[in-house]
Amino acid sequence: MKLPRxxxxxxxxxxxxxxVFVYLGFGIGCLGVAIYGQDYVVPAVGLAIxxxxxxxxxxxxxxxxxxxxxxxVASMVFASMAYFLADSVGAIxxxxxxxxxxAILLVxxxxxxxxxxxxxxxxxxxxxxxxYLAAVYAWDYLFAVLAGxxxxxxxxxxxxxxxxxxxxxxxLPAGAAAVALLAATGIGVxxxxxxxxxxxxxxxxxxxxxxxxxxxxxxxxxxxxxxxxIQGSTNTVxxxxxxxxxxxxxxxxxxxxxxxxxxxxxxxYSDGVWTSSRRGGTPFPPYxxxxxxxxxxxxxxxxxxxxxxLLRTLPGVVNAAYPIESLYVPVGQLAxxxxxxxxxxxxxxxxxxxxxxxxxxxxSAARLEQDPMPQFESGDVAWDLEYTAxxxxxxLLAQHAVEGHTATEYDIVTALTSWLQDxxxxxxxxxxxRPGVDAVDQFLxxxxxxxxxxxxxAAALMLRSLGIPARLATGYSTGTYDPVLNQSVVRxxxxxxxxxxFFPNDGWVPLDPSPGYAGLPATKFPDRWAASGxxxxxxxxxxxxxPAILASAGFLGVIPPAIAIxxxxxxxxxxxxxxxxxxxxxxxxxxxxxxxxxLYDRLQKRSGRRRAPPETPLEYWGLMQxxxxxxxxxxxxxxxxEGAYAGRWPERARVRExxxxxx
Amino acid sequence: MASATPQPALQPQRAxxxxxxxxxxxxxxxxxxxxxxxxxxxxxxxxxxxxxxxIPGTGKTMLARVLATSVGGTFRRxxxxxxxxxxxxxxxxxxxxxxxTFEFVPGPIFANVVLADEVNRATPRTQSALLEAMGEGQVTxxxxxxxLEKPFFVxxxxxxxxxxxxxxxxxxxxxxxxxxxxxGPPTDEEAMEVLARREHGDPIxxxxxxxxxxxxxxxxxxxxxxxxxxxIRAYIVALLNAIRAxxxxxxxxxxxxxxxxxxxxxxxxxxxxxxxVLPDDIKRLVEPVLAHRLGMRGRxxxxxxxxxxxxxxxxxxxxxx
Numbered sequence: 006m007k008l009p010r011x012x013x014x015x016x017x018x019x020x021x022x023x024x025v026f027v028y029l030g031f032g033i034g035c036l037g038v039a040i041y042g043q044d045y046v047v048p049a050v051g052l053a054i055x056x057x058x059x060x061x062x063x064x065x066x067x068x069x070x071x072x073x074x075x076x077x078v079a080s081m082v083f084a085s086m087a088y089f090l091a092d093s094v095g096a097i098x099x100x101x102x103x104x105x106x107x108a109i110l111l112v113x114x115x116x117x118x119x120x121x122x123x124x125x126x127x128x129x130x131x132x133x134x135x136x137y138l139a140a141v142y143a144w145d146y147l148f149a150v151l152a153g154x155x156x157x158x159x160x161x162x163x164x165x166x167x168x169x170x171x172x173x174x175x176x177l178p179a180g181a182a183a184v185a186l187l188a189a190t191g192i193g194v195x196x197x198x199x200x201x202x203x204x205x206x207x208x209x210x211x212x213x214x215x216x217x218x219x220x221x222x223x224x225x226x227x228x229x230x231x232x233x234x235i236q237g238s239t240n241t242v243x244x245x246x247x248x249x250x251x252x253x254x255x256x257x258x259x260x261x262x263x264x265x266x267x268x269x270x271x272x273x274y275s276d277g278v279w280t281s282s283r284r285g286g287t288p289f290p291p292y293x294x295x296x297x298x299x300x301x302x303x304x305x306x307x308x309x310x311x312x313x314x315l316l317r318t319l320p321g322v323v324n325a326a327y328p329i330e331s332l333y334v335p336v337g338q339l340a341x342x343x344x345x346x347x348x349x350x351x352x353x354x355x356x357x358x359x360x361x362x363x364x365x366x367x368x369s370a371a372r373l374e375q376d377p378m379p380q381f382e383s384g385d386v387a388w389d390l391e392y393t394a395x396x397x398x399x400x401l402l403a404q405h406a407v408e409g410h411t412a413t414e415y416d417i418v419t420a421l422t423s424w425l426q427d428x429x430x431x432x433x434x435x436x437x438x439r440p441g442v443d444a445v446d447q448f449l450x451x452x453x454x455x456x457x458x459x460x461x462x463a464a465a466l467m468l469r470s471l472g473i474p475a476r477l478a479t480g481y482s483t484g485t486y487d488p489v490l491n492q493s494v495v496r497x498x499x500x501x502x503x504x505x506x507f508f509p510n511d512g513w514v515p516l517d518p519s520p521g522y523a524g525l526p527a528t529k530f531p532d533r534w535a536a537s538g539x540x541x542x543x544x545x546x547x548x549x550x551x552p553a554i555l556a557s558a559g560f561l562g563v564i565p566p567a568i569a570i571x572x573x574x575x576x577x578x579x580x581x582x583x584x585x586x587x588x589x590x591x592x593x594x595x596x597x598x599x600x601x602x603x604l605y606d607r608l609q610k611r612s613g614r615r616r617a618p619p620e621t622p623l624e625y626w627g628l629m630q631x632x633x634x635x636x637x638x639x640x641x642x643x644x645x646x647e648g649a650y651a652g653r654w655p656e657r658a659r660v661r662e663x664x665x666x667x668x
Numbered sequence: 669m670a671s672a673t674p675q676p677a678l679q680p681q682r683a684x685x686x687x688x689x690x691x692x693x694x695x696x697x698x699x700x701x702x703x704x705x706x707x708x709x710x711x712x713x714x715x716x717x718x719x720x721x722x723i724p725g726t727g728k729t730m731l732a733r734v735l736a737t738s739v740g741g742t743f744r745r746x747x748x749x750x751x752x753x754x755x756x757x758x759x760x761x762x763x764x765x766x767x768x769t770f771e772f773v774p775g776p777i778f779a780n781v782v783l784a785d786e787v788n789r790a791t792p793r794t795q796s797a798l799l800e801a802m803g804e805g806q807v808t809x810x811x812x813x814x815x816l817e818k819p820f821f822v823x824x825x826x827x828x829x830x831x832x833x834x835x836x837x838x839x840x841x842x843x844x845x846x847x848x849x850x851x852g853p854p855t856d857e858e859a860m861e862v863l864a865r866r867e868h869g870d871p872i873x874x875x876x877x878x879x880x881x882x883x884x885x886x887x888x889x890x891x892x893x894x895x896x897x898x899x900i901r902a903y904i905v906a907l908l909n910a911i912r913a914x915x916x917x918x919x920x921x922x923x924x925x926x927x928x929x930x931x932x933x934x935x936x937x938x939x940x941x942x943x944x945v946l947p948d949d950i951k952r953l954v955e956p957v958l959a960h961r962l963g964m965r966g967r968x969x970x971x972x973x974x975x976x977x978x979x980x981x982x983x984x985x986x987x988x989x
Binding site for chain 1: 895897899900942943944945946947948951978979980981982983986987988
């Protein structure tokens with residue numbers, strides 16, 4: 006079939022505003038990559054290329070595609086692919102998000118070929134995908150704003166193309182919109198004043214993880230120190246202080262295996278304060294090869310590399326998975342403290358990166374069960390057995406907790422850990438420690454709830470009272486690990502404290518007594534089955550979360566379902582009414598009209614090219630001279646013209662007769 | 669008595685036949701130029717006035733004369749010059765010494781077909797007198813209003829490339845012409861045919877009227893009865909809006925332009941023997957009806973812009989509900 010050289014014009018392809026929306030949507034994706042990935046070159050280049058591409062494709066919107074142009078686009082796609090491989094596999098350009106950059110370049114390249122509505126939509130969807138790739142790093146209000154603006158772009162494109170194509174007069178009813186807006190604002194204000202604010206997170210069998218959106222500024226609650234001191238060069242952990250942590254990312258860790266990122270270790274507890282008793286450090290060069298650190302554990306499953314990228318200034322402590330095989334930190338020199346933690350001379354600045362290679366020690370339950378109880382001469386490692394701060398009650402409680410599980414050290418440790426996890430509740434909302442009361446006693450006997458510091462401190466001291474050396478380790482838990490990107494996003498609230506227990510054959514073994522954490526946080530390689538990370542990308546889709554949130558609002562919880570039901574009813578009513586009105590109007594139409602127009606639609610579909618909206622029926626027929634049903638099309642075209650423009654619709658029988666002549 | 673009974677409207681087939689007769693008569697002298705001839709005839713049937721623009725020697729005046737001769741009725745020609753006065757067009761009162769009274773001597777405007785040749789060479793004052801007569805169908809001379817003859821049809825010509833000693837028509841006056849057409853250069857065959865026909869004289873001398881004035885009035889009446897469906901009206905409004913929305917348009921199409929477009933399309937439908945307007949008629953007539961009355965910014969050509977608008981504006985949906 007011979008096609009006309011010029012493509013049929015349609016308002017969608019002609020719509021300049023539609024294209025502006027497509028480009029803006031792409032800009033949102035690029036902005037996301039620039040903000041969250043702090044990667045500016047490729048987004049900027051992509052935006053410039055896409056702007057050029059939009060101009061070129063808009064100017065050539067009526068021309069058919071040329072082979073040379075297609076070859077050029079294809080070669081640019083291959084060039085983007087080469088860049089992607091070089092950046093991701095070869096890590097040549099140091100791009101933070103090679104996938105997002107690849108998608109940006111692809112959108113930019115294909116914008117030279119945006120001819121149809123479908124192309125424009127693809128561009129918009131990929132822009133959304135780019136935004137999501139960027140958002141793997143952070144979810145916060147800004148992301149919601151970006152997603153909202155993207156949605157506005159989508160709606161704008163839809164209005165600029167489809168509504169115009171349908172010839173719909175799209176006008177916002179100003180009065181109704183203003184009333185709706187004012188009413189919504191008023192309801193919001195009333196709700197703010199009259200809905201009782203929950204004083205604590207809802208308790209009960211459902212543990213709900215609600216994101217806190219406040220960005221931690223370091224000076225929140227009296228006396229103004231966070232859970233674990235992440236700012237400043239402190240070497241104490243004070244259980245009497247309270248603080249809150251935010252959601253802001255602290256660092257990105259590119260790693261082959263999710264692990265705990267250990268920082269400072271404390272071994273002396275007194276009056277609610279942990280300190281380190283052993284001072285001094287061995288100097289090391291910035292690059293510490295494996296030979297300087299001596300042999301690794303006897304039984305390890307291999308090594309894995311972690312690359313840390315800091316997003317904020319942190320104390321000069323190298324957080325990493327332990328034990329370390331080798332590391333490189335771009336500072337003047339390193340120092341290793343007696344606990345094996347490396348320190349830098351000054352603080353670590355935002356944007357700094359360092360790499361660490363760590364062993365994965367074999368810490369399986371079967372292996373730890375083989376370890377004997379540690380035996381000590383008097384005076385030997387006394388600092389790890391000091392538990393004088395623990396009250397007599399607490400010591401008895403420890404005895405009681407491990408009763409019947411004292412065969413091996415591993416049995417005692419797991420028994421105490423499970424007992425703490427089962428009988429105490431994890432909560433960030435705990436009261437202040439009263440004067441004259443020890444923080445551990447307050448936790449064990451009064452509050453019966455606490456967070457990682459309380460659990461770890463109690464576990465460490467109770468284990469010591471049972472004759473097992475234990476100390477407090479601080480740092481960050483794994484964070485949000487994405488096995489697709491091989492990357493962890495570590496946030497403020499991932500700051501964590503846990504226990505290290507000494508096993509004679511295996512050295513210091515990490516142990517996490519906090520509820521909700523694996524008791525034995527041994528580093529493992531992640532599951533590699535397909536899409537294993539997808540479920541983790543939607544963290545708040547916990548079953549039971551929604552009812553729990555509703556329950557916390559009391560009887561006011563009926564409001565959201567009521568609104569939803571009302572919305573459904575209104576929509577259903579509007580839909581039904583519209584249908585009724587249309588049906589009544591159609592019934593008033595001449596009987597042959599809808600039959601004839603249906604037949605006309607069928608003919609267009611059969612001929613392979615539908616009538617473009619600006620084409621008149623005669624023009625369409627003139628272009629369709631080679632169509633198989635040309636003779637019928639001619640008569641139907643005449644009938645359509647007579648009907649639509651003279652009001653003389655044919656009889657039904659005549660339409661039926663025409664339809665029967667179709668081959 | 670016969671005039672009191674309502675005349676049966678001209679059937680579309682009969683109108684097409686009459687118009688075909690008119691066209692073939694014109695083509696006895698004018699070679700080719702089918703579209704321009706039909707446009708000029710449509711202007712007559714639509715009851716409007718036509719502006720022919722082109723360089724000299726392309727047959728503008730000849731077309732106007734032939735058209736005038738073919739429809740019968742009176743024909744007067746006004747050759748516009750800078751010293752032409754309004755009274756030279758409308759006529760004036762002359763003192764009759766025998767009767768000692770003033771006697772009105774009608775000017776050339778009192779005719780059925782008036783050819784205003786090189787209208788842009790007349791002074792603005794004279795132009796406005798002529799154009800007022802075109803608009804109102806009457807002239808007022810010395811306080812006495814006199815009706816012009818019916819049908820009244822003005823064909824004006826102008827040479828758009830000449831600038832010395834001309835007074836270009838302002839947009840408000842251009843707006844009074846229902847349509848403007850350009851003759852365009854002849855093809856080689858047409859040029860040879862023109863030479864052949866003139867070898868032994870001027871064929872216009874043999875030309876006779878083929879339509880009576882009554883038939884012209886009937887045709888005009890028939891054009892008024894051609895149906896312009898609501899969809900056609902919606903299409904015209906959409907086109908006018910689209911033109912107004914174009915950034916390069918300084919002076920958009922007026923409501924009168926829309927009225928003229930509908931009227932011209934009604935006349936155009938008669939040529940095809942139709943009693944209803946098709947969107948194709950509108951599309952064909954948009955450029956001749958609208959192009960000359962749009963004020964454009966910069967170097968954009970109105971006809972190019974109109975072509976783009978036609979390619980973009982969707983037809984109203986065929987299905988009403």
